[in-house]
Structures are given as C-alpha cells and as structure tokens.
Amino acid sequence: MNIASILGKFCYSGVCLKSVCKSRVNPFRIQVLRMGLLTEGSPLTWEETKALAEHVRQHGIEQFINLYKKLRDRTGDVLKWGDEVEYIIVKFDDENQRATVSLRADEILPELQKKELEDPQNVKSLWRPEYGAYMIEGTPGKPYGGLLAHFNIVEANMKFRRAEASTLLKDGEVIMSITNFPRLGCPGFTSPPYEPTPSSGVTRSHFFPDESIYPGHPRFKTLTSNIRHRRGEKMAVNLPIFRDVNTKIPVDNYHELEKGVAQPDCVYMDAMGMGMGCCCLQLTFQACCITEARTLYDQLAPLCPIMLALSAASPIYRGYLTEVDCRWNVISASVDCRTREERGLEPLKNNKFRIQKSRYDSIDSYLSPEHEKYNDIQIVHDPNIYRRLREGGIDHPLALHVAHLFIRDTVSLFSEKVNQDDENDTDHFENIQSTNWQTMRFKPPPPNSRIGWRVEFRPCEAQLTDFENAAYVCFVVLLTRVILSYRLNFVLPISKVDENMQRAQRRGACTQEKFWFRRDVRSPDADVYAEMTINEIVNGKDGVFPGLVPLIESYLSGMDVDADTHCSVQQYLKLIQRRAAGEISTMATWMREFVTQHPAYQKDSVVSEKINYDLLKTAHGIQTGSIAAPTLLGSSNVSKTNEDIPKAFTKMMNKDCP
Ligand code: GLU
Ligand code: MG
Numbered sequence: 001m002n003i004a005s006i007l008g009k010f011c012y013s014g015v016c017l018k019s020v021c022k023s024r025v026n027p028f029r030i031q032v033l034r035m036g037l038l039t040e041g042s043p044l045t046w047e048e049t050k051a052l053a054e055h056v057r058q059h060g061i062e063q064f065i066n067l068y069k070k071l072r073d074r075t076g077d078v079l080k081w082g083d084e085v086e087y088i089i090v091k092f093d094d095e096n097q098r099a100t101v102s103l104r105a106d107e108i109l110p111e112l113q114k115k116e117l118e119d120p121q122n123v124k125s126l127w128r129p130e131y132g133a134y135m136i137e138g139t140p141g142k143p144y145g146g147l148l149a150h151f152n153i154v155e156a157n158m159k160f161r162r163a164e165a166s167t168l169l170k171d172g173e174v175i176m177s178i179t180n181f182p183r184l185g186c187p188g189f190t191s192p193p194y195e196p197t198p199s200s201g202v203t204r205s206h207f208f209p210d211e212s213i214y215p216g217h218p219r220f221k222t223l224t225s226n227i228r229h230r231r232g233e234k235m236a237v238n239l240p241i242f243r244d245v246n247t248k249i250p251v252d253n254y255h256e257l258e259k260g261v262a263q264p265d266c267v268y269m270d271a272m273g274m275g276m277g278c279c280c281l282q283l284t285f286q287a288c289c290i291t292e293a294r295t296l297y298d299q300l301a302p303l304c305p306i307m308l309a310l311s312a313a314s315p316i317y318r319g320y321l322t323e324v325d326c327r328w329n330v331i332s333a334s335v336d337c338r339t340r341e342e343r344g345l346e347p348l349k350n351n352k353f354r355i356q357k358s359r360y361d362s363i364d365s366y367l368s369p370e371h372e373k374y375n376d377i378q379i380v381h382d383p384n385i386y387r388r389l390r391e392g393g394i395d396h397p398l399a400l401h402v403a404h405l406f407i408r409d410t411v412s413l414f415s416e417k418v419n420q421d422d423e424n425d426t427d428h429f430e431n432i433q434s435t436n437w438q439t440m441r442f443k444p445p446p447p448n449s450r451i452g453w454r455v456e457f458r459p460c461e462a463q464l465t466d467f468e469n470a471a472y473v474c475f476v477v478l479l480t481r482v483i484l485s486y487r488l489n490f491v492l493p494i495s496k497v498d499e500n501m502q503r504a505q506r507r508g509a510c511t512q513e514k515f516w517f518r519r520d521v522r523s524p525d526a527d528v529y530a531e532m533t534i535n536e537i538v539n540g541k542d543g544v545f546p547g548l549v550p551l552i553e554s555y556l557s558g559m560d561v562d563a564d565t566h567c568s569v570q571q572y573l574k575l576i577q578r579r580a581a582g583e584i585s586t587m588a589t590w591m592r593e594f595v596t597q598h599p600a601y602q603k604d605s606v607v608s609e610k611i612n613y614d615l616l617k618t619a620h621g622i623q624t625g626s627i628a629a630p631t632l633l634g635s636s637n638v639s640k641t642n643e644d645i646p647k648a649f650t651k652m653m654n655k656d657c658p
Helices: 003-007 029-038 046-051 053-071 105-118 148-152 154-166 219-231 290-300 303-310 328-334 369-374 383-391 396-405 427-433 466-486 494-504 534-539 548-557 563-581 587-597 609-624 642-650
Strands: 080-093 098-102 125-129 135-140 173-176 237-240 266-269 281-286 440-443 454-457 515-518 529-532
Touching: 046 053, 046 219, 053 383, 053 396, 053 427, 080 154, 080 466, 080 609, 098 609, 105 125, 105 135, 105 154, 125 154, 135 154, 148 154, 148 466, 148 563, 154 173, 154 466, 173 609, 237 328, 281 466, 290 303, 290 440, 290 454, 290 466, 303 466, 303 494, 303 515, 303 534, 303 563, 328 494, 369 396, 383 396, 466 548, 466 563, 494 515, 515 534, 529 534, 534 548, 534 563, 548 563, 587 609
Parallel strands: none
Antiparallel strands: 080 098, 080 135, 080 173, 080 281, 125 135, 237 266, 281 454, 440 454, 515 529
16 A cells, blocks of 8 residues: 555545544554645646546445455454544634634644654544634544443543643633534634635635635645535525524525525525534444444434434524524535536436435435335435446445445545555545545445444534533443344334434424334334434333333443443433433523523524623533533533543543532
C-alpha cells in the first residue's frame, strides 16, 4: 500500500483514522496523519470528478468484491466499541453579551493531535477535524471492550477530552457539545466575522461564509462545491417556523429573493454548512463476524428514530425557533446532491434514476437474509452493478445494499487516488461508502488490519454534558448486548422506520409522538406492530412490551458487576428513563423553554443575540456543573466539574452515588 493511497484515508467521515476498533499496530498511521495534516492534496475539479464517476464506481465495486472474498469468513473478533463526540468552539463576548463560533479549529487541532503523533499507543483521546472551522471531533484513544467496567470509563474519558481541548482555548472561548449553534448563519455569527458570498466561492450562501468551513483539509470545501454543482443549484433547507403569537409570516424576504425555493413560513437555509456544521454523538461496534454485524445493523436500524427523538437537542436554526427538535432533515437537505431529475421534478433525461432520498438519510434496506421481507421500499440500484456483485459471490441483500450505495456519484476525488490496485486498495469503495451518511453504516474491515466487521450507529444528537453523552452511549451499547443475548427482534418494515424518522423530529416528539414498534420483540415471527410512545418503548407497557430499560436490567441482573459500575449504569439508565417518561426534558425542550421564558423574548420565535448569549452561558454553566439543571438532568446526578478530571482518571471508580 503506498502512502498516497493511505493519505486518502484521512477522509471526511472515513473509517481508517478513527480510533474505534483501530489496530494498535499500524506502522503507517503516524505518517498518514502527518501527511494528512501537512499536504494539501490535489482535489480534482467537479468536471474532472464527474468524468471519473463511472471509474470510481466500477473500481469501488471490484474493491468491495475483493475485500469481501478475503474477509467474509473472518471470525472471532471480540466486541470493541467507541464513541465520537463533535464539539463547537463557542466564543463569549461578555462585554457585548454576544456569543459566536470561533473559527480556530485549525489552530487547535494540530496541538491536540501532537500526543497522538508522538505516542499513538498511549493516547487517551484522538482528535479529528469536522466540517466547520469551529468544530472538532474527539474519540477515546483506544476502543472499549466487552467488560461492564468499561461503562465506568466512558464519562471520565469524555471529561478528559473536553478538558484537554479546553486547555488550548483563548479568553472567552469554550468547547460545547451542542448539536447546533442557535444563531448559525445569522449576521456576524463567527469570530472573526466574515460576510457570506452568495455569488462567489464554494457555498454561495446568503448565510454561511466559506471561511466557516474547516480550512485545514481540502476535502470539506471540495465536497461543498461538488455537491452543489452536482445538484445543479444551491442547497435548500426549509424548516417550518414555530408559530408563536407574534411570529412574523413571511419570516423574512428570502422567499422573494429565492423565488420558488425559499418558503415564506419557513426558516430558509442554503448551505451545506447549515447542516454539516451540526454536531452529533456516534458509536461504532466491532462484531465477532459478518453475520453478527449484519444482525446488529438490522436490529439497531429501527432504534435510530427512537434514539433521535430521545436525544433531540436542536430546535433553533438561524436564530429562530422551529417546529423541529432535531438536525436530521436539515443535514439531509444540506447535502442533497440529487439533480432535479433525480428528485422527480423533471423527466429523466441526463440521469439514470429517480432517487427518493438524499445521501444523508435513513437506511433503505436490511442486510440479513431473514429480514429481506421487511425491505418494503424501492431500493434503487443499477442492475449491472448488482449483477457484478452477485457474480463476485455476494448474496442478494448485501449486493442490493452495496449497489444502492453506489447509485451515488463520487463528490470528492483527489488526483493521487484515481488509479488504484483493486486487490489491495479500498479507497474507491470508501469514497462512496463514506459519503453515504445514513442512520447506520455497515463497515467492512480495512484491508490488512486487525479490525473486524463493524457497524456505526449515527442518529443521536450531541448532548450538552458528558454525563448525558455517556448515558446515551452506554444505553445503546447495552442494547446491543441485550439484543444479541436474548436474540431480540426489533425489525419493522423499512417504510415504518422511515415514518418514525419523520415523527422523531417533530417538536416535542420525545413525549408527544407515537412510533411504530414491534409488539413482541422476543418472537422472530410475530409480525405485529403497534404505535407506542417513547415512554412505553423505553419503560414498558403493561401486557404489551417489557420496555428497553427493563430488558437491560434483566440482562444486567445476571451479570457480575462491581458496585461502582453498577451505580454509574443505574444513573445513566435513570436519565434515559426519566427523559422517556417526560419527567425531565430533552435538550430541545429545555432550550425552547429557556427562550420562551427569557425576559427579552418577544413571542416572535426570534432568538436574539442576547437570548442566544444567555442560553449558551447557562448551558455552559450546566456543562461545567456550576448551574444546576434539574429539569434537564434530574436532581440525582451530580455532574463532576472539570477539576475532578484527574481524579476521575486515576481512580475510575470514584463516582458519587446518590
Ligand atoms: N455532523 C454530522 C451529524 O451531525 C455527522 C458527520 C460525520 O459523519 O461524522 O450527523
Ligand atoms: Mg464526525
């Protein structure tokens, strides 16, 4: 494998440099990182990239076939897992009572990555760039394993990461794991301030200046430009505004400026950054073999909308309260590279397919043969590619999945990467795979590595505190254990999962909506579905469904677990249970309440500079533990302050038990 080909693995949302399940002995890694950070690479123009779309597709498919042949029988890998948290660098200007995003990720990241370069075996954290010039992404230095005691390190590691990044901040700056910066896209929302350039640059937005895109790697701007070019017009996101008594409709005059695109009763956004500039909490699991990975992929897919609603944390966009609580559809539209023909707005002439979804969306099919019957929506694919995959020995559902991913064109190609050795390289496969940003991702082992088959769980919104992020992470990991141990079956027809994804994003969905769910998760055959609230799903419904937490409790009761880990896990489960029951709020609801109760709020859905400042200051106080937030966190949790971190690290098991 040559260095140039490895370099491409320093890719946006790619797999190879993520900590999770990473081989600990990777002689290339340091070099890769160094090159990834220092080289500019040579992204091809959109015209060049477009001309090579078929080339990438064909070779990507051959690469997958070769990979599959080598690795399909790989078995015996153990459970490893890890989290990824994305953060925003917020800057407070106390004098003027303003909060902005600080565009300093490219100054901070090289510092944060130094330890990894010096001693990759022994770092506690790994840092990567994200889309925004104000974003960073942190993961644990090495994956967690199958021990229950590992649940007791997750929060401490998250705290360590936050503290580590915080040492590099300047006056007024803080690191916040908020899903969206509420005034992202408002005039002067960045530090330093920049003007958006609607008629030049890569984004061409009224709201989001190109300077807000991470400048340290060309991939982010390349993606922005190519996605817009491929679509043939600017990105368009219309979020219904929350209608308060004084809310102005039309919201502003963009419906006149962008006729037929911007809707008058919506918060209109026109940039990839308005979506991809949002943060999330993700998890990756290594399975013991491909079959287990397929099972986990399928079983976790119906839980994506449930976890999205439970983690809802982003009700405010471009300074307005909206009717949604989550980022999902915003990001989906912000990277929707489908042409008008593909979106069904014009007859097909230059394109091959009508495509129902953006490349950022909920999954379209299950992977296990026994779940094929639940694949009830159209899985658009090229029959020739499907045939080639079948000839290559890949079974029907997996061939369909890969063929479906490959309806997308490459939207970022580097000249060094065009010609590859399909026997040993996988970059063309990864190119398409890593720009299909779906709720779940099925990840084959990288070639020649110790890493096994993995799945990534991608729907959750970033939570404000490390306590909450740790709680969500542990809850999902425990669910995977319960699913595998009890052979539970959550699978629903995909159309119902899609319906749930839309319901999950509505205002107050966590307590107000009902979701399609399997009535009997313990029987593989009983295909009966009911609509249940998140409370019923999480806490149980008499005579209908035992509840996810009671199932976890029953699993844990048979396990030998030390008292302190037990105590932590109980606190985490309690948070999830209380959110589900509506006893405490999601971050989305908490933010809505903060805004609507703010003395400066005019009942007009507007989140002004002052309200935004107070909101984020208060949120930051909650994050550090200096402000209590019983309605968000409940009173039982005593969140540790930053000063506690070294203690938490040297003595993992020193949590306060209420
Ligand atoms: N920030 C994106 C989100 O909120 C995810 C980007 C990634 O795949 O890491 O979903
Ligand atoms: Mg990320």
